[in-house]
Amino acid sequence: MITFTSFPVAPDPYLARNDDAADYLPDSDYMDVDLEEESDAGSSKLTCPGESITSSHAFMRGHGTYVENEEVISSVAGLIERVNKLVTVRALRTRYNPEVGDLVVGRITEVQPRRWKVDANSRQDAVLMLSSVNLPGGVQRRKLESDELQMRNFFEEGDLLVAEVQAFFADGAMSLHTRSLKYGKLRNGQLVTVPPILVRRLKSHFYTLPCGVDLILGLNGYIWVSKHVKENEQEGEEGFDAEAVYSNKNDEIDEATRTAISRVTNIIRVLATHSIPLTDTLLLEAYEWAIEADVDLKDLLQEDIGDALIAAVTNR
Amino acid sequence: MSSRIEILNDGGFRSDGRLPSELRSLAFDLSPQAGADGSAMVSHGLTQVLVSVFGPREAKSRAQTMHNRAALNVEVSVAPFSTSDRRRRGRGDKRVQEIVAMIKSTFEPVVQTALYPRSQIDIFVHVLQQDGGVLQASINATTLALTAAGVPLLDLVCAITAGVHSTSPDSPLLDLTTLEENDCPSVTVAVMPRSGKLTLVSLETRVHVDVFKGILEVVGEAGKVLSLEMKRAVLARTKMLKDAMGAGLRTAEFAEDAGGDE
Amino acid sequence: MRPPSPSIPEKEFLVASLAQNLRIDGRSLLEMRPTRVLAHVDAKMVRPPPERPYEGIITVHSEISPMASSLYEPGRPSEEEVALSRMLDKVLRRSDTVDKEALCVLAGQRVWHLRLTIHCLADAGNLQDCACIAGIAALKHFRRPEVEVVGDEIIVHPPTSRAPVPLAMHHTPLNLTFAFFPDASTTSSSSSNAPVDTTSLDGPVPSSTSPAPQMLLDPSPLEATLASSTLALALNSQRELCVVHKAGGMPLSPADVLRAVNVATDRVRELVSRIDRDISTDWNSRGVEVQ
Numbered sequence: 001m002i003t004f005t006s007f008p009v010a011p012d013p014y015l016a017r018n019d020d021a022a023d024y025l026p027d028s029d030y031m032d033v034d035l036e037e038e039s040d041a042g043s044s045k046l047t048c049p050g051e052s053i054t055s056s057h058a059f060m061r062g063h064g065t066y067v068e069n070e071e072v073i074s075s076v077a078g079l080i081e082r083v084n085k086l087v088t089v090r091a092l093r094t095r096y097n098p099e100v101g102d103l104v105v106g107r108i109t110e111v112q113p114r115r116w117k118v119d120a121n122s123r124q125d126a127v128l129m130l131s132s133v134n135l136p137g138g139v140q141r142r143k144l145e146s147d148e149l150q151m152r153n154f155f156e157e158g159d160l161l162v163a164e165v166q167a168f169f170a171d172g173a174m175s176l177h178t179r180s181l182k183y184g185k186l187r188n189g190q191l192v193t194v195p196p197i198l199v200r201r202l203k204s205h206f207y208t209l210p211c212g213v214d215l216i217l218g219l220n221g222y223i224w225v226s227k228h229v230k231e232n233e234q235e236g237e238e239g240f241d242a243e244a245v246y247s248n249k250n251d252e253i254d255e256a257t258r259t260a261i262s263r264v265t266n267i268i269r270v271l272a273t274h275s276i277p278l279t280d281t282l283l284l285e286a287y288e289w290a291i292e293a294d295v296d297l298k299d300l301l302q303e304d305i306g307d308a309l310i311a312a313v314t315n316r
Numbered sequence: 317m318s319s320r321i322e323i324l325n326d327g328g329f330r331s332d333g334r335l336p337s338e339l340r341s342l343a344f345d346l347s348p349q350a351g352a353d354g355s356a357m358v359s360h361g362l363t364q365v366l367v368s369v370f371g372p373r374e375a376k377s378r379a380q381t382m383h384n385r386a387a388l389n390v391e392v393s394v395a396p397f398s399t400s401d402r403r404r405r406g407r408g409d410k411r412v413q414e415i416v417a418m419i420k421s422t423f424e425p426v427v428q429t430a431l432y433p434r435s436q437i438d439i440f441v442h443v444l445q446q447d448g449g450v451l452q453a454s455i456n457a458t459t460l461a462l463t464a465a466g467v468p469l470l471d472l473v474c475a476i477t478a479g480v481h482s483t484s485p486d487s488p489l490l491d492l493t494t495l496e497e498n499d500c501p502s503v504t505v506a507v508m509p510r511s512g513k514l515t516l517v518s519l520e521t522r523v524h525v526d527v528f529k530g531i532l533e534v535v536g537e538a539g540k541v542l543s544l545e546m547k548r549a550v551l552a553r554t555k556m557l558k559d560a561m562g563a564g565l566r567t568a569e570f571a572e573d574a575g576g577d578e
Numbered sequence: 579m580r581p582p583s584p585s586i587p588e589k590e591f592l593v594a595s596l597a598q599n600l601r602i603d604g605r606s607l608l609e610m611r612p613t614r615v616l617a618h619v620d621a622k623m624v625r626p627p628p629e630r631p632y633e634g635i636i637t638v639h640s641e642i643s644p645m646a647s648s649l650y651e652p653g654r655p656s657e658e659e660v661a662l663s664r665m666l667d668k669v670l671r672r673s674d675t676v677d678k679e680a681l682c683v684l685a686g687q688r689v690w691h692l693r694l695t696i697h698c699l700a701d702a703g704n705l706q707d708c709a710c711i712a713g714i715a716a717l718k719h720f721r722r723p724e725v726e727v728v729g730d731e732i733i734v735h736p737p738t739s740r741a742p743v744p745l746a747m748h749h750t751p752l753n754l755t756f757a758f759f760p761d762a763s764t765t766s767s768s769s770s771n772a773p774v775d776t777t778s779l780d781g782p783v784p785s786s787t788s789p790a791p792q793m794l795l796d797p798s799p800l801e802a803t804l805a806s807s808t809l810a811l812a813l814n815s816q817r818e819l820c821v822v823h824k825a826g827g828m829p830l831s832p833a834d835v836l837r838a839v840n841v842a843t844d845r846v847r848e849l850v851s852r853i854d855r856d857i858s859t860d861w862n863s864r865g866v867e868v869q
Binding site: 051075173197 | 354
Binding site for chain 2: 657660661663664667674749807813816817818820822823825826827828829832836
């Protein structure tokens with residue numbers, strides 16, 4: 001009498017194989033499996049809340065686990081990972097867990113005395129201190145009372161920005177900074193949101209696609225797709241122009257660029273719904289496929305075309 | 317208000333053809349709701365509940381913020397079309413308020429709220445169809461939605477309703493329909509499958525102590541069975557996500573290698 | 579207003595006392611203590627709703643006024659108040675305490691409407707149990723005027739001409755609240771949740787195999803705040819459970835629940851006989867005279 005409609009995809013081989021979900025779990029020698037084998041390990045690497053993983057005598061518990069009765073027990077559904085004696089479980093769908101140095105895209109939610117609150121898809125709003133932004137006048141200088149009074153001239157509620165995680169407060173909230181010419185207010189494009197796990201830590205999170213589109217892959221799953229801005233405009237320490245950096249005016253954008261931006265955005269959405277991690281090469285391939293197949297950009301979001309796109313880029 | 321339909325006939329079958337210890341058909345749907353961090357739809361027969369979870373995220377109001385842990389915010393809405401007599405239940409309805417209180421207190425000790433100081437986890441419960449066991453379906457759906465949102469839980473809590481009919485006090489009926497709920501005393505229990513302990517026990521009608529003992533035993537067993545099914549659904553989804561990611565990653569790595577050669 | 583949370587030494591004091599089977603107000607672990615609640619019943623005759631023409635109506639009103647404790651504020655009903663009124667509703671009304679059909683005077687035309695009003699005068703903890711006892715006592719003590727039906731006419735005899743009659747009651751359910759404390763040896767580690775905490779690896783942890791939790795009856799406010807879970811049982815002297823309510827808190831094993839049920843059956847029997855005794859004493863002292 002029991003039926004499943006667990007996920008909108010084809011019947012799962014896992015269900016067929018495991019008639020009794022109780023005994024799928026690892027026996028004691030499970031933990032001897034080396035981390036290197038992880039990429040092709042079977043479903044035994046998965047766990048869900050309340051499953052015991054290993055003994056707490058031999059291992060230390062990490063994120064996603066807790067200890068009870070001398071056993072390390074998973075508290076989230078996801079992949080078991082092991083580094084030496086540390087056992088963690090990584091959830092496959094969760095909010096963004098910030099780390100210092102991460103690049104994030106966020107939206108201002110509140111202007112407070114000497115600080116902005118920024119929504120960055122994390123468990124609390126991030127904080128952007130007035131002292132962590134570039135102030136008008138170029139060179140590093142002390143912030144003045146006049147800066148405090150005109151905070152809304154820099155960032156207002158609703159503004160999007162790209163920033164770097166600088167540090168954490170005692171309660172776990174992250175502090176951001178935009179003290180680089182690469183960071184600051186975002187213009188000339190649109191935001192698309194994906195699960196944070198699909199954005200991997202890379203050497204650079206700024207990409208320029210050949211179709212004249214700039215991409216900023218925020219590690220928090222917020223992705224900014226915008227018109228390409230020439231490199232030389234971004235560089236030069238002395239070239240800091242507060243007026244330009246904090247301006248709310250979009251540049252002139254021609255129709256071809258707008259189409260390209262929308263196409264890239266839709267491709268990202270399709271990849272995200274199929275849970276495919278994003279990389280520049282993958283995006284580029286998908287973009288080329290979309291051009292070659294001559295798909296209208298709004299049709300990309302249709303299920304069959306989306307599936308075809310995924311099949312094309314994953315089976316190469 | 318007794319109905320003319322036999323709750324349990326002489327052959328030991330219930331009005332819908334089930335044996336006393338049989339559950340109705342279960343369906344768990346973990347496919348994502350747009351915008352929610354995690355969501356789940358659970359059906360027990362004709363009872364259907366959809367739960368969306370948002371968070372942990374910045375607490376909406378300062379007053380609710382707790383410096384040492386996350387606040388759980390539960391809201392229940394009962395669709396007016398969920399019962400045969402179309403009736404709007406507002407948020408102020410006592411019955412709805414009680415379900416809210418019970419869901420909240422069931423999950424407060426189970427969610428590891430201490431990991432998210434000053435945050436808030438919102439749980440929105442939508443009762444789409446009612447045919448008995450609304451509380452049990454709501455709790456099960458909330459467990460799955462929280463898991464889907466990656467919120468750390470001590471265990472997969474699962475709830476189940478059982479009742480006894482006066483003709484056979486020794487064989488409790490599991491997973492009651494509205495018809496049976498109206499005629500039998502019923503108990504809703506939420507079980508932590510790992511330890512077999514109970515986080516919620518709710519009985520609202522008169523039943524003898526000895527009968528109650530019998531119900532508790534049966535319900536504990538049924539909870540374990542149900543939890544296996546939930547676990548299976550969660551693992552199937554996790555595996556699906558992992559495979560999709562794995563496929564994407566392999567291609568990406570391959571493409572990167574190829575790109576390096578050129 | 580969120581009640582101020584107890585200080586750590588306060589908590590430590592109470593928990594340490596419990597470890598020695600002592601309670602801070604000197605009661606034994608399963609002893610009860612009165613709180614003050616006023617309950618009042620009145621009755622009037624109304625036309626019954628068409629869907630239930632043969633049954634009388636009972637409504638229960640409860641109110642926690644700010645005089646009960648400084649924690650309660652006037653205005654919007656607090657969470658405690660909602661919980662209290664739900665509990666009273668379940669125990670006194672939904673469990674068929676009063677024979678509703680006996681409240682019918684003339685089918686479809688006239689039935690008695692009982693209004694039970696409960697005022698909480700002083701909250702020294704465990705308001706729910708107290709309110710429930712008060713409600714039951716009030717219902718038992720209540721006498722309604724006798725009525726006579728002649729044809730279609732209803733004659734209500736005033737108490738001066740005919741003795742009023744008591745209500746027909748099926749049973750007398752009483753609510754009892756238990757507070758559970760984890761066994762003293764495991765209280766020190768309330769599951770430390772730091773992501774990586776090596777110290778907890780060998781520390782004691784609450785576990786499924788840990789000894790049974792300590793169980794207190796009739797918790798005081800401090801005990802109720804500090805308890806890791808509470809369990810409310812309503813049952814009558816015939817060993818029938820009417821309401822079991824345990825939501826949240828520390829999970830309990832079925833055995834713990836049954837242990838509480840066993841204690842409660844004895845306690846309820848004592849309470850019911852005490853209520854009956856007090857009511858009959860009161861009634862005898864009134865000297866009803868039939869003219």
